[in-house]
Amino acid sequence: ELKVEQNPLFLSMQEGKNYTIYCNYSTTSDRLYWYRQDPGKSLESLFVLLSNGAVKQEGRLMASLDTKARLSTLHITAAVHDLSATYFCAAAGGTSYGKLTFGQGTILTVHP
């Protein structure tokens, strides 16, 4: 069974600082997703990573995928308050081809 673990689960950052959220998954997966969720809102797709070594960047966020290590990272550069949200990674695969297994989520709070 595919398991996905994120760390840290809670992250309090100062504006302007850099940090990385880690996402480990337990079995082979050929797709890794990052989503953002604001309180009481839906999930917004941030990145889809489809191959080993894939790197995608959007603004202050950069995601990467290492399929050999079964690890994806979401790097935050020079954090700003607007990035405060919960970030989820999700891996696809395992015994059910279309199934996305989500991590627990990382609650990010950016302070002035």
Place this chain on the structure above:
Amino acid sequence: DAGVIQSPRHEVTEMGQEVTLRCKLISGHNSLFWYRQTMMRGLELLIYFNNNVPIDDSGMPEDRFSAKMPNASFSTLKIQPSEPRDSAVYFCASSFGVRQTEAFFGQGTRLTVV
């Protein structure tokens, strides 16, 4: 496109009542996913369809839950009878293809069973 549309946005019902949640897919999408989100269990996939056919329903918690796709653009998730532990936010998401190169989520239905 208006995106994935769910209704109702909020539902409060008494234990034992039947609840029906609705989802309209993005036009042209052919895969539909129902998720449940709770504080304790996080986001769980309940069931997904491809081309109106249920592919994997292993996440459906009990026989009290059922899901249908009566046509290519619409799905329902029914809980009968509802119980307090069913209280959660239920999301549907749609994509083109099962490989989900990108899945789009609806706004969710917040269900409270009292």
